[in-house]
Amino acid sequence: MLADIAFWGLGLVAVLSGAAVFYVDSMARATYALALSFVAVGLQVLFLQQNYVGVVTILMMVMEMAVMAVYMVMFMGMNPALMPMSMVHSNRTAAAAAVLTFLVLAAGVLLVDWPTRRGSPPPDVTVALGEALMGPKMLVMAVISPVMVATIVAGVVLAAHRTRYDRFGDDLRRPTPDDPQPGGVGR
Amino acid sequence: MVDPIAMPNVAGSDSPVVTVAPGWAFAAVTVLGALVVVAAVLDGALSARSSGGPGGAPGGAARPFGEAARLMRQRRRTTVQADSLLWRIGGAGLLVTAALMVAVVPLGRWTIFDLDVGVMWFNAMDVMVWALVWLTGWGANSAHSLVGGYRFLAHGLGYELPLMFALVAPAIAAESLNVGRVAAAQDGLWFVVWMPVAFLVYLLGVAAFSVGGPFAPALGSDVAGGVRAELSGVDRLVFETGRYALLAAGAAFAVPMFLGGGAGPLLPDWAWVLVKTVTVLSLLVWLRRRLPAFRPDTFMEVGWLVLLPAVLVQDLLVAVVAVWRS
Incomplete structure (x- = not known):
């Protein structure tokens, strides 16, 4: 009973915030x-x-929001992030999309023939979830992660204003890179 | 509802620790408060000594009490268009976070919250500090305190990943994320002996998330006090208490993770936990006065090019040993 109240109370907090x-x-x-x-x-x-x-x-999301606070000052020109500003735009389109999404999802809830439970939950549901997500697809997951990292690195390299020729000279022979922002380990 | 929702919890019936009644949380907060006083008194005595003995700095060991009395009588400073809600959440949150950290630390055999992923819980709480320190810097609507908040985040990007991977090492060796099991797994040989790098990086992380020692530039006098520039009166007292409480909670968590939990001769296990906690806490208070500040703009490279590889090699060694033993 107490757990039910806490669960639904937290749900309310999640929706309202x-x-x-x-x-x-x-x-x-x-x-x-x-x-x-x-x-x-x-x-x-x-x-x-x-x-x-x-x-x-909890861990990832709090960290992500803290990092977002860094980006919002770094990349928002004229620092509107530091001033009061509206958090909404394109109101009519957004309202239409919201109502439509709600109707589709609500229709899904009412129309789908929900299956009845077969069997009972396993003793360790986290292990079961991990195996259901990863078990037969481990190879795909193992391939996707390096590809994603490579994409991020390539994106940053392509977007960066300075190249290795700016840092190490035209013949790439400069022993220490010429960086506007010095690093912490003597480079 | 088909299934009643069960209370979250618990590491299972074969857990090495006993979960006590929730009312004992008050006792845990009292112990945390006592550790805060110990750390503050020691810090006061050390700063009196470093500034040239009695008479040099006001108070010495009694400084924290005088400072608390002064701050409680001080009128609250207000700033134009401060975001008071976020400001107060940030300032008071540090103390709450420290209390939530010690909830998963067993005092000998007893624990308040025997979560099966207690190590992750501690890690999630220390990430909360990122948000809280930045919010304290943001809330005052003051340039200097916001600069302090960003200095802390810059440090955070450097110290957090090494800290996370330092916590991974004991968990791999114990094959569990439950704090009680990690403590019980050190039967005979404490983890600090064969994972010294992880222990040192962990201590550095504790200094970092209590915004002290080498990580104090967020509160630097060069930016008029940084995050706490506009904090005054009780708000400042709660913020400072929160910093000491985080330091104490970090010291307490080191005991089950690296120092064998309650293991030790003669004394009962709860007493050993307290003795070890006070020892680590004193070491941290002393050490963080001796270390130079890490510059926020260059620490990132130290964290990612020195600390992170070092602690990853440590994790690899621990993993090899764990595989070889099983």
């Missing part, structure tokens, strides 16, 4: 309203006995 993201007028409040929403979801996942997944959700 998710809505607050669009209601508040400050980038910091929006960012951390989203973080609060994710923390509530992570705590809900603890109630589903997926302890590892729940705690990792």
